[in-house]
Amino acid sequence: MLNTAGLRLDQAPPLTVPFAFFLGAPPFAVAAGLLLAWQGEGALAARWTPAALALAHLIALGFLSQILCGALLQLPPVLAGAPVPRVVPVGRAAQALLATGTALLCVGLALGWGLALGVGALGAAAGLTLLAGAVAVALSRGRGSVDTRRAMGLGLGALAVTVVLGLMLSAALLGWVRLPGLPGWVDLHLGWGLLGWAGLILMGVGYQVVPMFHVTPAYPGWLRSWSAPLAAGGLVAATVLTLAGQAQRATWGLGLVAACFAVFALTTLDRQRRRERPILDATLLHWRLAMACVLAAVLLWFTGGRAETIGVLLLVGVGVGLPSGMLFKIMPFLSWFHLQQRQLAARRFDLRIPHMHAFIPERRARIHWGLHLVALGLLVAATLAPGRGLAPLAGLALALSAGYLGLLLIGCYLRYRALSRRF
């Protein structure tokens, strides 16, 4: 169980460190939407087009990884009672490297600029490695929920593999090394990044935040113990088989991973159905939509559906939707908690702190979910029915949805800043 007693200002990082990651993420999703609106149908025609590669990295690195990094700096002190060492300089440096590196990498991928691609890949890799190393130290010193720490540790390991594979692929694109069977290596990079790094971290966080924020029964012990190691095992098997030149059989390993996430998604939907308060808030709507996307992606994958559709379901349906929904809880919660601590320290009990829900009004969060749903629907339709001119519209809808998310998050931070000046 999450021990909020461990959430203390002397252990948690200054609020601005995770918030900088959270606030820095939406512009990358806006950029992805605008790129799609500009490039149109061609961007979604195949997963190998320069625009598709840039789109995938704007969302996977710029949006999703940035939010995961911010959350990882915040979570070890909360979940494991262990602060991340030198959290302020590590956080600032990692974010600068990741954001700049991602921007350069995507420019390099979209426009074929070798120097930007190489420098960008190195920058993003350095930022992620720095952050993963610091968080791994914190987790190794921590205590508390073993299942969550195991999933996070495996997620960090998956990130390391993703970074190495990404650097290898960049070197191959620049013509520095030869990688026979390139598509197989790309599948591994994508699998370790999306299913390993993002999937395992989201799974580990889900075990804690779903029962906590939606007052549901806990996840079954067998699932918490086995799902993350089994999924990681599937990725290892796929990698070994690819290295052995048996790329076809590597799909068996990925099938195991897909099955693990399908069971996780079904269990999450079941737990949420059994929640104690029958309130359907924006976070829960995002969770449900994301879990439905996981199940749809798994179904499509097993039935030989289009890779582009599966990519949109996982990258946008899960990778954009789920972190957005969680931020609607996490940012107000942290704002409220830090203000509460400041009030205690100043002993100003005459001043009232607004309730957590006042930081991001529920009605606006629901409007964002509606915009996200429209964007996701258009994106999926654009991949299923190419040639209908839906891609630019889908791009604009994605940019609008992410832009609105950014405004809501900035509003939350400005409200916190205005209130914190009273103490």
Place this chain on the structure above:
Amino acid sequence: MAQVLDVRTLPPPEPLERVLDALTALPNGGRLWVLHRREPFPLYDMLQTMGYSWRVRGREGHFEILIWDSGAPPTRAELSWNPPC
């Protein structure tokens, strides 16, 4: 008369928010019983700083916490009262 506040089905930080609201409205010498599904450790730090005392009983899934102004301790009868669940 003791006031009873049931926060068992609320997600964090709503239990803490509701307790702080209730304490603000509590008359001098008043008692507040809180029904909670877990032990609210962060609340204890706040109560101490704000000049309140408390007594907790129960088990995981159901805790009963009696809170009072430190200057007006409860009687034995008030301590042994069973709040309606």
